[in-house]
Amino acid sequence: MKLQKRKKFIKGNLICGIILLLTGTILELYTGITTIFQGNIKGINLNLTEINTSYNNKKDPLVKEVVYNDDPSWAFPTSTNYNITSSYSNYHPAIDIVTTDGNTNVYAANSGVIVTDSYKWDGGNYLVLQQDNGYYTLYCHLSSKTVTVGQRVEKGQIIGIMGRTGFATGVHLHFSVWNGYPYENSTHINPFDFY
Template structure:
């Protein structure tokens, strides 16, 4: 038996040895080389070039970057004049990336200069005998995704737990800024949405392109939102609920994007600066210094000034019934008599006047009397035209079915 096993092993080793000899006998000239996969970018196949990457340094000019790569007789001054319609060479910014594409010849001949003023845009200067320049954009692609989350503390934390960035947070809060009070969210409130992400060159995340549909459930009530194009010629979109009712109202819920309320409208509050009890006829929104403050409705600026108590402030008359005021700004960005639109930036958050920290005090008047805006039944914006209701309901039907079937995140942990 032992001799039999030794014999079998010998035959197996002989077979392996012969097989290796056969492999070695394959002529080298019959092996087909594998060509590198093309990398198309900036209108070039980058595998054909040596790519030298760098960034614009402080003090660098267009000439500093390009002079060493021009052929004899060419000048950056002449090139700048010729390329003026393509891009302004005086606006090359420190820290922006640029690349030199060199041919893979014996001397590495420069073939092109590429400058990227933004993540999306790029400028190419072809370094040939006759200089040529053009401007283009990287290809954009979109990925359709779904997400859901449960509020345990704040909306931003809930969305960040689902891997959603600031752009998604702002998009969702922007959709519901007329209908949901984000300063009164409760533990257990939840959301789900169908959205599209934007990518540059299929790889670089460039924010949220759009939210097709969403449901925000707060205090047990679901609030639907569907993106609908109301004007195909002007490409105007708006959000409506499951019945076609607009989510917008005459007023925004707050003059700053998602943040927190530090003090509400009250007839008796201990003033942190004056150290005495007095009425606080406004709502304070704490926010980082420099946060944009927006007009909560269309109107005309009646005051844009400074006082010892208010600091930098702006007051807007919206119609014969409503007026609003915004206090303690770092900067005012509108003038008396100027017409402003809902959502337009009118200043930035600060702590000027009698304020202990950066915030905006938002004041609200109805028929000349200061009131708490959260206790007012405010008018809605224009509804969807009746002739478009049937088309709208038909359009959202599959979206509503899809988002209804999308499960809310399990909130057993609450």
């Protein structure tokens, strides 16, 4: 080979080599990036599976949390912005509640059945609720009632409106809790034992 041709041959081979090298590097880079991407996608899928699994595992307890009847706590029978004007004692086996926010709704302290809807000279318009948890609650001096005897009520449901019927000097709720039907061989309990 003449010198001129040999130079051209070497030059050609060099260019070919550089092209091959570059192609190889690009291919390698591409493969590397693809692998990283696929790895991440696999990771994301795994995480999603984990989230789904943990969500499914938690589903049941979450539903149970909002089921009220299993809740041992009591609902306050009026708005929680209140003053106690007469506290619990053996002479006054109840609490007298006056609200300070103008809300006169009376709420069922717990789920149960209304067993008495009546009127007495002292208690005025009153309701007795037999609760599912075995206790009885008494609500006196109501101006009106939104439930009737035999009706099932849920904890926190409005059962009447506070008033001053019967022996009362102002609008308030006389609220008491009993172990057994009120005043009939039963014992009264301080309502604040439950709040």
